[in-house]
Amino acid sequence: MKKRSVVLVLLCxxxxxxxxxxxxxxxxxxxxxxAVYETIRKGYEEQAxxxxxxxxxxxxxxxxxxxxxxxxxxxxTDENSGVNKGYLFSKKAPxxxxxxxxxxxxxxxxxxxxxxxxKGKYEVIxxxxxxxxxxxxxxxxxxxxLPEIQKLQK
Numbered sequence: 573m574k575k576r577s578v579v580l581v582l583l584c585x586x587x588x589x590x591x592x593x594x595x596x597x598x599x600x601x602x603x604x605x606x607a608v609y610e611t612i613r614k615g616y617e618e619q620a621x622x623x624x625x626x627x628x629x630x631x632x633x634x635x636x637x638x639x640x641x642x643x644x645x646x647x648x649t650d651e652n653s654g655v656n657k658g659y660l661f662s663k664k665a666p667x668x669x670x671x672x673x674x675x676x677x678x679x680x681x682x683x684x685x686x687x688x689x690x691k692g693k694y695e696v697i698x699x700x701x702x703x704x705x706x707x708x709x710x711x712x713x714x715x716x717x718l719p720e721i722q723k724l725q726k
Contacts, residue, residue, distance in 0.1 A: 602677060603684060608706050609669045612686065612697060615639030615708050616665040619648065641700050641709045666695040676724040683709070685721050696721070 618635055627635075632649050640648065667673045667688045676685040684699040684706060694717050698710035712718060 603675070603706055605675060608675065608684060608686060608699060609667075609673070611639055611699070611706055612665050612667065612708065613669075620664075638705075639707055641702050641707045644707075644709055666690050676721050678720065678724055685718070685724070687717070687721060694718070 615636070615638075618639060622632055622635055629649050633645060636645055636648060667686065667690075673686065673688045676687070677683075678685070682701055685696055686699060687694055687696040689695075692715065694712075694714050696710075696712040696714070696718060697708055698712070699706045700709040701707075
């Protein structure tokens with residue numbers, strides 16, 4: 573009887589470990605961490621390179637569209653056209669892109685939250701899939717982690 577209990581416990585443990593491995597593999601199939609990080613890096617670099625330049629809306633859009641969703645691009649082009657020159661981000665991405673940088677996947681809404689605690693505040697970039705690739709859709713800075721991310725961590 574004791575042998576059966578031990579075998580049953582071991583079998584449950586193996587199944588649990590296998591299930592977690594499948595879950596990790598599925599999330600890696602949904603997004604590749606290195607590709608997500610590269611999109612963020614390049615998007616930051618590109619928007620910094622065109623900041624305060626007198627470019628047409630079409631030129632700004634074509635340079636930024638590989639990295640940002642259309643609604644987010646609209647904010648940038650509005651801020652950078654005409655007399656008022658603004659920007660969405662600093663020149664450099666806020667993340668270290670190491671173990672401190674986390675990614676949470678929201679399966680229900682098909683969103684990624686890339687975040688890291690930097691100087692006492694959470695910096696979060698929301699990413700949305702557009703035509704098969706992940707693009708930046710929002711930016712948040714907060715002392716507390718967004719409730720959406722907290723829910724995904726449970």
